[in-house]
Amino acid sequence: MFRSIGDTVDAVDVLAQGDNIDDTDEPQIMDNIESLCMACHEQGNTRLLLTRIPFFREVVLMSFECPHCFFKNCEIQSASEIQERGCTYTLKLAAKEDFDRQVVKSETCVCRVPELDLEIPAQRGQLTTVEGLLSTVLEDLDGDQSKRLAADPEAHAQIATFIARGRDVLAGNALPITLVVDDPSGNSWIEPKPGDARGKWTSKHYERTALQNEGLGLTDADAGTREARERAGEDEDYEIRPDEVHTFPATCPSCVRPCSTHMKLVEIPHFKEVVIMSTVCDSCGYKSNEVKTGGAVPAQGRIITLRVEDAEDLARDILKSETCGMTCPELNLDLTPGTLGGRFTTIEGLLTQVHDELHQRIFSGADDETSDSIEKDTREKWEVFFQGLRDAKDGKRTFTCILDDPLAASYVQNLCAPDPDPQLTIVDVDRTKEQEEELGILDMVTEGYEEAEEQRVKAEKEEKAKEQSEKEGVASEAR
Missing domain, CATH: 2.60.120.1040 (ZPR1, A/B domain)
Incomplete structure (x- = not known):
């Protein structure tokens, strides 16, 4: 149903040039729907085109025109579901x-x-x-x-x-x-x-905020409070135990139906405790997994550099947090913070995920129609890039993996632990002002917040008392 724009244009040219083509055998290029014009309230015409944008996803192009008042409008809508993030x-x-x-x-x-x-x-x-x-x-x-x-x-x-x-x-x-x-x-x-x-x-x-989810129609205003009460069961002493998998109700970001999210606390040797979360929807088959790190915000960020030389290095455990950026100069790979979310996997697994997700996005599942619409020079550059990723994850070339995490919440397995690993370099660095502002660290109040909260509550009470006094004064004058 969704063809690339280039293939759609070629189909239009074929229909225009072929006098003997049977229209019943040729797929319809656009859908024409009679629609009400909101300007003059006469009947106009809406045209719909289902197409695929290379490097992106399927969309619906809409164009409306009214022959009575000559009002025109065009719009685009996504043909896919609301994304996970x-x-x-x-x-x-x-x-x-x-x-x-x-x-x-x-x-x-x-x-x-x-x-x-x-x-x-x-x-x-x-x-x-x-x-x-x-x-x-x-x-x-x-x-x-x-x-x-x-x-x-x-x-x-x-x-x-x-x-x-x-x-x-x-x-x-x-x-x-x-x-x-x-x-x-x-x-x-x-x-x-x-x-x-x-x-x-x-x-x-x-990750979307509760207000953004509400604006997209994924939850109602009281859903977060209601689910929190259900999960807590009004028990303030609820404890997360490392030896248990905890399950609590959630809402599927794809079909907005109730589903379950599983959570387990895992201790990573020579690092810290992390929370692994997995969501599965039985209604639409949606699946996702993510890793969250806890603890206090460290005073410095951390840069981890690993020299990957063989299959043993590819099997190293790696934790890439949401705030971590990853760079592999030899592979021309640069992942900005937030890409792929938090992941606890191996070096090979991370490269495989990058390759599969990026390849699917660029070539839309290696579809011939979409691939043909990509310029030859551009396509060759992407193929060279993907071949480099395949060679790296198959152990056919050496490369350097650099993790830059301003919250020091990422980790690469040390095969020589507790001794230093000659292929692994860990450097603690000071965060820049831009990083602290982006992470919200500059807005954090860690000292004296109790007094500030008491003053805020006191000011609110005084304001309410003042308003009540004014209302009583107005009522007295009226009497």
Whole structure:
């Protein structure tokens, strides 16, 4: 049902050129549906195209046109389920050609350009380019400038200055700038390019908050409190024991039906205790697993460097936390923090997971139609990259694995423990200010919070007493 855009165009050309083709044998290119126009309330026409975007996933393109009032609208919706995690994509625009990259913006996505102090709120879905996204914003603002001039000249002048800055950026001046796409549903995307410099295009996946799940319709406002009471069973002395697998009710992020999450506390030798969590949904077959580390926030971050030389090194246990970034320079592999979530596996298992997930995303399951739509030069670069990963996980080449974790919550097995391992280097480093801000460490209050809480409660009581006194005074005057 979902063909690549290139194959769809080829099919349209065949239908246009072939006079003797039987339409009943040819699959329909687009679905045409008669729809109500919300502008004039007459009948218009909606066209639907099911397609697959290379490097991303299946989407539905929709276009509406009314022949009576000539109202037009276009939109994009994801054809897949809400993803397990939210996503944030960041692209640094340093040259004019960067504006040609594709952008998929779902209806729950927020886009930001910090240098322009611009934030595009969640609205209708779009399949566009970076240039198209910014141009649409500038055109929308410019369209109402005449009304602003009459109603608020000061706002008109400020917006005129912003539009001029935006057009200057689109012309290739005032660069570099940064585009950030943040989508709690995980269904938005910025196109990557092979050979991008490190840090030019980055992706990060994160756990949604209770408020974001509520906004996506996955839970109701009281679900978290209700489930917490059910799990606790009103027993404040509930204890997690290392020798037991604990099970508690949860909600499937795929089909939103009740499912079970299993949790076990595991002691990693020469490291710390971690919590392994697994979720299985009997309704839709959804499965996921994750590792959480506990304990206090350490004073420093940690960089672990492992030289992988043989099959024995590939079998080493590895714990990659959610906050850990991984780099393998010889393989041109760079995983930003948040990618794959927390994982407790082996070096070989981690490389296999990276290969399988990335290969499926790039080539959409090695489908011939999608593969043919990828440029030959681009496809060859990706194949070289994937072949390097396969050789590494098969033990055919040596490489270096570098784990950079600002919370020091990652671990690589030391085969010589408790003695030092000559192939393993562990260095504790100070966190940067940006890392501490991103992790929320700067906002943590570890001392004097009891007094602050008491003062807050006292202030609330005084405010309520003041309001009550004012109400009583008004009632007395009325009498």
